[in-house]
Amino acid sequence: MLPNEQALASVxxxxxxxxxxxxxxxxxxxxxxRIQTDSGQRGPEEVAEAKxxxxxxxxxxxxxxxxASQSETMVQEITQDIKSLDYAKxxxxxxxxxxxxxxxxxxxxxxxxxMAQMKQYKETSQLLQAVLQLSSYFKTYKSIKRIAELSSSVxxxxxxxxxxxxxxxxSSFAIDGGFSSQTTLLANACLVIDIMGLDxxxxxxKWYCEKQLNDYKKIFRGNEEIASLENTSRRYAWLKxxxxxxxxxxxxxxxxxxxxxxxxxxxxxxxxxxxLVKTLVKNNELDVKTLLKNLQLTIxxxxxxxxxxxxxxKYRSSSADNTPHNFNKTxxxxxEPYLGxxxxxxxxxxxxxxxxxxTETVPDEDVSSSVLQSSxxxxxxxxxxxxxxxxxxxxxPFYDLCNMFAKWLRVYASEVLxxxxxxxxxxxITRDELKLICFIINTADYCYVTTxxxxxxxxxxxxxxxxxxxxxxxxxxxxxxxxxxxxxxxIRGIELSYEPALVxxxxxxxxxxxxxxxxxxxxxxxxxxxxxxxxxxxxDITNNRYFRTFCDKFVESFVxxxxxxxxxxxxxxxxxxxxxxxxxxxxxTSLLEMPTMGMESPIPPPxxxxxxxxxxxxxxxxxxxxxxxxxxxxxxxxxxxxxLIADKNISNFQKILDIKGLKKNEQQQLTxxxxxxxxxxxxxxxxxxxxxxxxxxxxxxxxxxxxQFITPLPTSFPTLLNNVPLAAAERITSMTPSSFADRSGxxxxxxxxxxxxxxxxxxxxxxxxxxxxxxxxxxxx
Numbered sequence: 001m002l003p004n005e006q007a008l009a010s011v012x013x014x015x016x017x018x019x020x021x022x023x024x025x026x027x028x029x030x031x032x033x034r035i036q037t038d039s040g041q042r043g044p045e046e047v048a049e050a051k052x053x054x055x056x057x058x059x060x061x062x063x064x065x066x067x068a069s070q071s072e073t074m075v076q077e078i079t080q081d082i083k084s085l086d087y088a089k090x091x092x093x094x095x096x097x098x099x100x101x102x103x104x105x106x107x108x109x110x111x112x113x114x115m116a117q118m119k120q121y122k123e124t125s126q127l128l129q130a131v132l133q134l135s136s137y138f139k140t141y142k143s144i145k146r147i148a149e150l151s152s153s154v155x156x157x158x159x160x161x162x163x164x165x166x167x168x169x170x171s172s173f174a175i176d177g178g179f180s181s182q183t184t185l186l187a188n189a190c191l192v193i194d195i196m197g198l199d200x201x202x203x204x205x206k207w208y209c210e211k212q213l214n215d216y217k218k219i220f221r222g223n224e225e226i227a228s229l230e231n232t233s234r235r236y237a238w239l240k241x242x243x244x245x246x247x248x249x250x251x252x253x254x255x256x257x258x259x260x261x262x263x264x265x266x267x268x269x270x271x272x273x274x275x276l277v278k279t280l281v282k283n284n285e286l287d288v289k290t291l292l293k294n295l296q297l298t299i300x301x302x303x304x305x306x307x308x309x310x311x312x313x314k315y316r317s318s319s320a321d322n323t324p325h326n327f328n329k330t331x332x333x334x335x336e337p338y339l340g341x342x343x344x345x346x347x348x349x350x351x352x353x354x355x356x357x358x359t360e361t362v363p364d365e366d367v368s369s370s371v372l373q374s375s376x377x378x379x380x381x382x383x384x385x386x387x388x389x390x391x392x393x394x395x396x397p398f399y400d401l402c403n404m405f406a407k408w409l410r411v412y413a414s415e416v417l418x419x420x421x422x423x424x425x426x427x428x429i430t431r432d433e434l435k436l437i438c439f440i441i442n443t444a445d446y447c448y449v450t451t452x453x454x455x456x457x458x459x460x461x462x463x464x465x466x467x468x469x470x471x472x473x474x475x476x477x478x479x480x481x482x483x484x485x486x487x488x489x490x491i492r493g494i495e496l497s498y499e500p501a502l503v504x505x506x507x508x509x510x511x512x513x514x515x516x517x518x519x520x521x522x523x524x525x526x527x528x529x530x531x532x533x534x535x536x537x538x539x540d541i542t543n544n545r546y547f548r549t550f551c552d553k554f555v556e557s558f559v560x561x562x563x564x565x566x567x568x569x570x571x572x573x574x575x576x577x578x579x580x581x582x583x584x585x586x587x588x589t590s591l592l593e594m595p596t597m598g599m600e601s602p603i604p605p606p607x608x609x610x611x612x613x614x615x616x617x618x619x620x621x622x623x624x625x626x627x628x629x630x631x632x633x634x635x636x637x638x639x640x641x642x643x644l645i646a647d648k649n650i651s652n653f654q655k656i657l658d659i660k661g662l663k664k665n666e667q668q669q670l671t672x673x674x675x676x677x678x679x680x681x682x683x684x685x686x687x688x689x690x691x692x693x694x695x696x697x698x699x700x701x702x703x704x705x706x707x708q709f710i711t712p713l714p715t716s717f718p719t720l721l722n723n724v725p726l727a728a729a730e731r732i733t734s735m736t737p738s739s740f741a742d743r744s745g746x747x748x749x750x751x752x753x754x755x756x757x758x759x760x761x762x763x764x765x766x767x768x769x770x771x772x773x774x775x776x777x778x779x780x781x
Contacts, residue, residue, distance in 0.1 A: 098141070102150075105134040109154060116161050119168075121188035124161070128195045162200055165189045166207065173211065186253045194255065205260055209267045212242055216268070220275060227279055229286075232294045235275075236301040239268050243308075262309045262325055269305075269330040276334040286338060288345045295335045295392055302327045332392070339389075339397035343404060346385055350408045353381065357416045362436050370542045371443040378412060379450050386454075390461050399466045402458050406475050409451060413478035417444055421489045429493030431536060437490050438540030444482035445543050451475050487550050491557050494533045501526035502561065506568040510576030511661055519586040520579065527590045535598035551594045552612050558591070559616035566623065571661015577628035581621060588617045619690045627659050631670065638674045647688035648678040655691065 001007075001014050112127040135154050141147040168189060193201050216238055220227045226234070246261050254260045276298075280286065305327040357374040369376070382405055389401045417440050422433045455472040462470065504522040534551075541547045562584075566572070572580070591613050596602035622644050629640040641653055653674050657667045678684060 098138075101134055101137055102147075105131060105138070105150065108134065109150070109157070113157065116157075116164065119164075119185065121165075121185065121192050125188065125191040125195050128158075128161075128192060132195065158196060161192065162196060165192060166204065169204070169207070183253050190253065190255055190258075201258065205258065205263050206267075208254075208260065209264045212264060213267060213271060216242075217271070224282075227275060229279060229283065229290055229294050232276070233297055235272055236297065239265065242268075259309070265305050265309070265327070266325060266330070269302075269327065273331045273334045276331065280334060280338060286341065288341045291335065291338055291341055292392075295332060295339075298332045298335065299391055302330060302332060329393075336393050336395060336397055339393055340400065342389070342392065343397060343400050346389075346401070347404050347408075350381070350404070353378065354408060354411055354416060357412070358419065360420075362432070362439055370439065370540070371446045372417075372439055374416065375412075375443045375447055375450075378408075379447075379454070382454060386457065386461065394461055394463050395466070398462050399469065402462070402470055405454070405458075406472060409447070409472070409475040410478050413444070413447070413475070413482050417479075417482045418485055421486060422493065424492070426496065428497040428499075429533070433493060434490070434533060434536050435540050437486050437493070438537055441483055441486045441546055442540075442542050444479040444486065445546065448476050448479040448483075451479065483546060487546065487553060490537060490550055491554050494530065494554065495557065495561065497533055498526050498529040501529060502565045505565060508569070510569050510572040510580070513573060513575045513579055516575060516578045516582060518582075520583050523583045523586045523590075526587065530590065530594070531597060534594055538598040548595060548606065548609065551609055554594070555591055555609075555612050555616050559619060562587075562620055563623065566620075566659055567655070570659045572627055572659055573661075574628050574630060577624045581624050581628070584617060584620050584624065588613060591617075622690050623656070623659075626656050631657075631660065631662060631666065634670050634673050635677075637670060638677050641674070642677060642681060642684070645688050645690055646684060647686065647691065648681070648684040649687045649691065650674065652687060652691035 002011065108127055108131050112124060112131055115121075115124045115127060131154060135151060138147050138151065142151060169186060172186060190204075193204055216235075219238070220231075220235060225231075242264070243261055246264070251261070306324075309327075310324045353374075357372075357378075360372055360374050363369050363373065385401065386405075389398055420440060421437060422429065451472050455470060459467050459470050501522045504525060505520070508520065508522070537550065538547055541550070566580075569576075569580075592605055592610065593602075595605045595609055626637075626641055626644050629637045631637045638653075641656060645652065645656070650671060654667060654671065657670060662670070
């Protein structure tokens with residue numbers, strides 16, 4: 001309103017506006033106050049009016065209810081007579097209907113008796129159906145005497161009619177198995193039986209089957225010779241003749257939906273199974289050939305019956321009770337308790353096969369297979385035996401077969417595959433032996449995969465109650481153990497092959513070297529030996545995962561052997577340690593090429609393998625860097641040991657002194673200084689893993705857990721390649737363990753001073769051209 005000084009000129013106008021606004025607001029306040037006062041005075045009056053209106057509303061509702069009740073009473077009085085008439089009409093209609101149906105029932109029953117007496121069974125069936133339907137209407141009227149008598153008469157007539165029809169069938173059977181009377185009459189009689197219900201029909205069917213099977217019982221139960229297993233085929237031939245006779249002479253009599261021939265076959269199978277069980281119990285000279293012959297005949301017969309009656313679906317109804325009967329195992333179950341003979345025979349066959357596999361030869365180079373032929377033959381035999389046994393039984397005998405399969409898989413793994421590995425001899429491994437070991441690894445891998453497939457197939461085939469019992473984990477572990485044992489055998493064989501290189505290393509006079517030159521001859525020999533072996537291994541092992549495991553374990557084994565070989569090379573001078581560092585770098589380069597040896601297009605080695613090589617070689621380099629440290633001054637060597645080896649084990653420290661070839665008195669002085677120094681480092685561990693490698697067993701390192709042979713190796717890992725200069729001193733300073741970065745400044749200073757002495761030594765000057773002075777670049781080290 002007054003934003004600046006110039007606006008002060010209009011202050012009077014602004015004041016007038018404010019006064020006008022105040023008057024307006026005062027007026028509005030007075031008006032609202034008046035309205036509020038008036039409302040407060042009218043409140044009680046409005047509440048009283050509302051109560052009065054509610055009372056009037058209740059009075060009107062009461063009046064409406066009274067009028068509605070009066071109207072309802074009036075309507076009931078008006079319609080009472082009409083309701084009475086409706087009830088009368090309804091009862092009269094029911095009575096007339098009942099009388100008419102009663103008349104129909106009496107008439108139909110009289111006609112039914114006449115037709116039945118005349119054996120007019122077709123008309124009888126129609127009348128009987130009508131009588132039964134009418135009788136069902138009067139079930140609620142049985143309390144009436146006349147109705148009860150009539151119902152009893154109907155039941156009596158049904159029994160008499162059934163007896164009459166059964167007598168007709170009994171008298172109609174001829175000696176030749178046919179019917180002597182007209183088949184039309186009997187066929188019509190079956191229509192009457194159908195009307196009488198399922199119970200009566202079942203009685204007639206059982207009577208017919210009993211009539212047919214009486215001759216069978218007389219023949220095969222009356223003579224033990226005829227009942228023997230040699231005559232099993234005659235049993236089935238007898239039923240085939242009966243079924244043929246039924247099709248030719250009786251099928252036209254019995255309705256198709258009765259499936260009487262199928263019912264007859266079921267009754268025959270039950271009797272035949274009981275007879276075979278008794279025959280097998282009495283047979284004390286049962287052999288596998290007889291057992292399988294009769295069982296095969298039985299299974300074929302069951303299949304024939306199943307096929308015969310499954311082709312009659314067009315005559316069946318859609319109800320669940322009319323599904324085709326499955327005849328499989330209806331008779332053959334009698335042989336199941338004796339299938340142990342069959343399992344024993346297969347067990348004996350497998351025993352002979354396994355024995356023959358001990359002398360198996362490795363396939364030739366021109367054969368495409370990379371596994372032993374015995375494994376293929378074994379699983380082919382398993383497949384055939386499984387299929388044959390599944391036809392005979394899928395219950396306990398089949399489960400026994402599964403256990404037999406598992407047993408011989410374990411034997412094949414432990415005796416055949418592991419038994420074929422070369423014997424431990426102190427000689428270089430041959431190319432044929434390397435190839436054999438690789439084939440054993442491939443075979444174990446093939447068996448591992450195929451065993452899982454076999455387990456799935458067995459579970460799919462065996463009965464439901466045995467599925468959970470099928471488990472081949474132990475057998476798969478046996479094959480994984482074969483892989484692990486074979487990898488160890490490969491490593492052990494190659495170790496013996498490069499043993500001459502390590503022997504040549506020990507024969508060098510490491511204490512007499514006066515300068516560092518090119519890599520030593522033993523390195524060249526080692527590289528040549530490993531290359532020739534690994535190329536063949538890489539070619540023959542089909543699963544690259546196992547080859548990578550072999551490379552990993554080979555590196556770990558080699559590192560331990562090399563470290564232990566250092567002790568045999570003592571004494572080692574500072575120059576000798578420098579030369580060894582150069583040789584170790586060459587060995588590391590060769591080891592890193594292992595995964596790609598024999599490949600036409602080499603690829604970078606896996607990061608995990610690079611990590612294993614770096615970790616192993618760093619142990620060797622750490623020991624050599626410690627040996628490289630001069631023992632004068634002694635504090636420098638002790639401090640270097642604490643920085644590099646990083647433990648307080650006196651025994652380990654003395655091993656370093658032994659490798660350096662120090663005299664007893666020198667070792668005594670250094671040991672005393674070491675004991676004093678370790679008191680300044682109480683957090684040092686008792687023993688370093690680096691020095692423990694000096695006494696580690698190579699066999700324990702090459703023993704890989706089974707899980708490594710089924711878990712895929714990682715596909716990526718941070719690359720940890722160390723670019724190692726040729727100069728030994730630069731290698732030492734560039735690979736100082738990072739774990740000592742937080743050491744005290746004095747310790748680091750002493751460490752550098754010790755290495756300055758190394759660099760200024762006579763050996764270093766000779767290596768760098770014989771100059772007595774130090775280069776500035778060297779002083780920076």
